[in-house]
Amino acid sequence: MTDPQNIHSVLRDHFGHEEFQGFQEEVIRHVLDGGDALVILPTGGGKSLCYQLPALILPGMTVVLSPLIALMQDQVEALEAKGVRATCIHHGIVGQERKARMQGLEQGEYDLLYVTPERFRKPEFVELVRRLDISLLAVDEAHCMTSWGHDFRPEYGRVGHIREQLGCPPTIALTATARPQTQDRILDVLGIPDARRFLAGIERPELFLSARPIHSQEERLERIIEVIEGVGGPGIIYMTLIRSLTALEDELRQRGFDPWVYHGKLSAWERRTMQQEFQASKDGIVLATNAFGMGIDKPDIRFIIHGQIPGSLESYYQEVGRAGRDGRLALCELLYLEEDLATQQKFIEWANPAPEFVRGVVQILETWGEHAYAHSVEEIRDTLLLKNRGDGRVETTLGLLRSRDVVSGDFETGDLVLLRPLEVGEEYAIVSEEKKSRDLMRLLEMARWVRAETCRRVSLHECFGVASEPCGACDVCLGGSSIDLIKFRHHGGGGRNMPCDESGEAPPLRRGDWIRVGRRKLRVLKVDRGRRGWSVEAECSDSLEIRTIELERTRWFRL
The missing domain is CATH 1.10.10 (Arc Repressor Mutant, subunit A)
Incomplete structure (x- = not known):
């Protein structure tokens, strides 16, 4: 059995947290006890900690399979800043630097090694890792390993063989989205069909979901500008085609905006520099293809616009999940122009x-x-x-x-x-003709979701096999798909149960409530109880200033 005191001391000393989120601790204990696991947590839910923390306690090394070099580098740099012995090996590391890292692996200098599955095509690398003591295999973005997933990568299909090359160590697979059939296939590919499944709900109440029909490119541009000016950054605007990105960039620059642009045809340096600048920005706007976002850990993204329809609800959910991680309201709006379906159909042809x-x-x-x-x-x-x-x-x-x-x-x-x-x-x-048919059905499902007249969250959850009640906080629940920014900024968050404190007393307000203090209207962002009673953090509707209000010492009215 694992030592609870040791787990919490590592969490505090290396990761700077006093408490675990959700079922993180349960996953970590299971992994430390030698169990295999499939972990499905929403974007921003803390998946990485589920293998990073065990890596610091287990006697050998943890190998992490990751799909993107930029993502690996970011995670290694973040771990090194925490004092964790981590490294990565990829084709961008050459000469003496690669030799030094390979020697460091043999000499036990690292607790975590990040690599792409393609690295196991190199005989000298396979020969090296076979000599190492591997305590854990972590497979990030695990949905990539099966054609049942929405982002299939052929090399990920070899992960089961890679696990065998490592001596079949205990294995943890992680992703933000996977339907039941995708979950089954992931575990089959890995050869761990009896692995324990840890499945979080996909509820993100701080995300305001909206789908807006448009009828022209001009209408799309005007709505994008309206959101940028009305909501403010930081924000991400996703487009399907690179040429659509560059055209949108030109239009926005003519209107006085200065967005970044991110897509797969930029150099590695350009992509990395842009990502770092956006990460540090307070109001930056990124125009991007879906190549952008994996590994982004920016808590204050205020809006995500899909300027063109995504290829599946899984992709959509993963991308909107990058907004609102600070718990504050974020707008997620999809602009639906019917001709964009043809673009996605072409992508499906090209992918099959x-x-x-x-x-x-x-x-x-x-x-x-x-x-x-x-x-x-x-x-x-x-x-x-x-x-x-x-x-x-x-x-x-x-x-x-x-x-x-x-x-x-x-x-x-x-x-x-x-x-x-x-x-x-x-x-x-x-x-596989079957895969092509699945891809087309996912696109059809995405189009049906856009046109649905039922609560966005209810219809989204149904696709993932999760039952839910109407949220009261999406465009459909608040009056149809032509939702305006006034409704977005002033909605109350829907009928959620009000939590109680330890004494059983319900707080006088909840997150999302509107109050008046003097002449100011404010939206409650956070509710807390301390020695001086209940207090809230609230955002002023006019200045967007955030104020702390002690409710028992302030004259206030609920709106």
Whole structure:
């Protein structure tokens, strides 16, 4: 059994917290006792602590599989600032620095090692980790490992094999969103079907959910400006296409705004610098594709706009979950232009190449032979695609081929190699018509949610198999999908049960209530009870100033 005193001292000394959130402590105890676990916590719910804290107590090292290099680097830097012995290995670390880190691993200098699944394609790395004492495997963003998930990555499909390479240590898989069938598949891929599941509810009462039909690009722009001016930053505006981002950037700059732009075609330095600047900003606005946000831990994001419809409710929920982590009200609005559905349908086509396309890519690589590395994705695209040359089918196919050991390496790193020809009919096993059908159904479900006339939270929760009551605090509950910012800023938060203090006495106010003090109207953000009785933190409706009000010493009226 684990020592409770030791767990709490590590929490306090290394992470600066006095108490755990939700079921964090229960997960940590289970992991420290050698159990496997699947943890589903909303974005900002404290998933990382569930493996970071055990890593400081377990005798060996914890290996963390993470999908993004930038995310790994951010987490390692944050841990190092806390005095935690953590490192990461990726293709951006070369020469003496990589050699020093590899030696440090062998000499037991680290408690946590962050890597991408692709790193296990390197024989010298696999040989090294097999010699290490691995106490725990943590798989972050676990939904990526199965085609049942909304963000499937072929390399993540090999995680079960990676676990075997590490000697099948106790394993914890973590994600913000996973439907029941996705949960089952994650555990099957990992080879831990009996792992204990820790499932948090997906309730985020501080998020005001809204979906607004629009009929033109001009209407989209005007609404975005209205939200920026009416709500204020920090905020994130998601667009599906890079060209849509750049067009929106031009329009906003002409109107006097100075947004950052983030997408996958920027350099690593540009993306990292922009992310750091946004993290430090008080009112910055980011225009981004869905490449932005994973690993963002900024508590004061006041709005998230989806300028174009996302491909699934899972993606939508994960992205809006980045707002309002400080517990204050945040607007999450989706702008729905019907023609945007066609864009998402194209993405689904590109993410699910036909078997004939897969074989065509392999045939081109066979023609190039041992000099394939000297060519490029663009050359394959020019050969196979007469139009839509900007689509991602070639990249998707190479990823699928890499996951089945048909190719290794990459054009970008100059080491792409065709390892073997396809077996007869193998292309039909590589791609799945069933996955394409699931992706289309998820998009249809997203479109139905936008058009729904029932409470946003109720219909969202139904998709994840969670029962709930109408929230009283979304655009539908407060009067339909044309919700205006006045209703948003002045809504009371819905009919939630009022908590009691230790004596059983209910507080006179709750978060979201409106009060008047003198001539000022204020919205309650926080309710507390100390030696001098009940007090609240409240935001003034005109100046947005936050004041602390001692209720037993102030004349106030509920509105």
